[in-house]
Every structure is written in structure tokens, then in C-alpha cells.
Amino acid sequence: xxxxxxxxxxLLPIIIAPDPRLKxxxxxxxxxxxxxxxxxxxxxxxxYFAPGIGLAAPQVGVPKRVIVVDCARQEEPPAPLRMADPExxxxxxxxxxxxEGCLSFPEHFAEVDRRGRIGVRYRDETDSxxxxxVEGLLAACIQHEMDHLDGILFVDYLSKIKRGMILRKLGKAxxxxxxxxxxxxxxx
Ligand code: ZN
Numbered sequence: 645x646x647x648x649x650x651x652x653x654x655l656l657p658i659i660i661a662p663d664p665r666l667k668x669x670x671x672x673x674x675x676x677x678x679x680x681x682x683x684x685x686x687x688x689x690x691x692y693f694a695p696g697i698g699l700a701a702p703q704v705g706v707p708k709r710v711i712v713v714d715c716a717r718q719e720e721p722p723a724p725l726r727m728a729d730p731e732x733x734x735x736x737x738x739x740x741x742x743x744e745g746c747l748s749f750p751e752h753f754a755e756v757d758r759r760g761r762i763g764v765r766y767r768d769e770t771d772s773x774x775x776x777x778v779e780g781l782l783a784a785c786i787q788h789e790m791d792h793l794d795g796i797l798f799v800d801y802l803s804k805i806k807r808g809m810i811l812r813k814l815g816k817a818x819x820x821x822x823x824x825x826x827x828x829x830x831x832x
Contacts, residue, residue, distance in 0.1 A: 653689040656704040660818065661748045662811050667795040670700075670707045673728040676771035680710060684726040684769055687712045692722075696747045698785045700792030703748050711789035715782040725776075727766040730790050733775065734763030742784055744798045752810045756801045758784045 659665055673680055683706060691699040691712055701710040709729045716723040740760040745753045761779040764786060768774050778786065788798060799807040 654686050655693055656686050656690045658690065658694065658699075658703055658747050659705055660750065661746075661797065661799075661814055663748075665705055665707070666702060666748055666792070666797060668702060668707050669795050670702055670709045670793045672709050673767065676728050676767050676769060680708070680728060681726075681769050683708075683710060684712055684728075688714070688724050688726070691747070694747050696745075697781075698789040699747060700789045702792055702795075709793045711786070711793070713782065713785050713789060715780075715785050725786075726769040727764070727786075728768075728771075730764050730766040730786065730793075732762055732787075732790070733765045734761075734777070735759045736761030736779075740780075740784065742781070744784070744788060746788070746798055748797070749799065749810065749814065752799075752814070754798065754802050754806065754810075756784075756788075756798050758787045762787065764790075 676684075683701065687699045687701065687704060687710070690704060691697070691714070697715050698711065698713040701708045711727050711730060712724060713727070714722055714724045736759050738760040739757045741755050741757045743753050744756045760783060761777070762783045763775060763777045765773065765775045791797070791800075799810055802810075
């Protein structure tokens, strides 16, 4: 069979903070069609290339409720999850604090408290409704990515001083024409 060029995956430019597109509340997908499936695949390729363990559609400039995650360890086979319209249906009482980063905040990390265990309902790449119960890193990662869909960034959990410091540094890097920032913006 001849490969269809339209199905080839593509790397998408990642939006770096501060940017108003990262603060928008995203629209529901309602149906996972070919366009959304392609978006999910492109987002996964972009995430693996970065490399990262999660990516939300607004980070690539698409204001839709789509996230992808893969928290498999390096020695494990890939375990990608493609999720449209994810919803928290259960949350555990226990909170866990762990260090987080974000592909929209290159080289910045901070400790964030998240629920240790969550139940999530979503539509997968075949538009089937699914429910999963997850904990640990995967639970934190899904909560981080779901936050993006409501314009909430991990720095929003930090003190105003710390958040301001990180955003100022990113703004300065952008003005200095930081190579990572230029690459993300598609500038050679
Ligand atoms: Zn993020």
C-alpha cells in the first residue's frame, strides 16, 4: 500500500510562557474524528521529541480539550494515553508533593501538591468512552495536563514571588533570543 502523506506525523511548535494562549479555557471536543486523532498523534510525537511526559493541546496553540501523556520509564515499553474531554470522576484524599516541570516552562521546576490517586473519564483515539484509575507520577501528570485545559499552569500553585521570578526569567530569555525559545517558535 502507498503511504498516505497526510497521515505522516508532524512536530508542532510548543508555546513558551508567558503567552495568553496558555491562559485560555479550552473547548470540548465532543467527537474524536480524524482531525483530532491526527492532533493527538502529532502532540505525542512533539512530546517524545521534546522530550516530555505530557502535553496539552493549548501548548501547541489548539484551544481544545485534548491531552497526551506517557509516564512509562525509559526501560519500559511506551504507554501513550490519548485523551479528549478528560474529567476527574474520583479523587483520593491523600495529596502528594512532587517536582514538576512543563514544556512551556523550559528549565524551570517546582514542587506542587496534587491528589495521589484519581479516576478519569475521557474519550480515546477511537472516540470510545474510557475510565481509568491511576496514581503516582501518572496521576500527577494527568492533573497537570488537565489544568492546562482550563488555563491553569503549574506556576499558579507557587507563591506570587516565585511565579513572578520564573515568568520574568522566561520573558528575558525570549528577548535575548534564547535558542530553545527560537526553536519552539519555528525560527531556524
Ligand atoms: Zn505543562
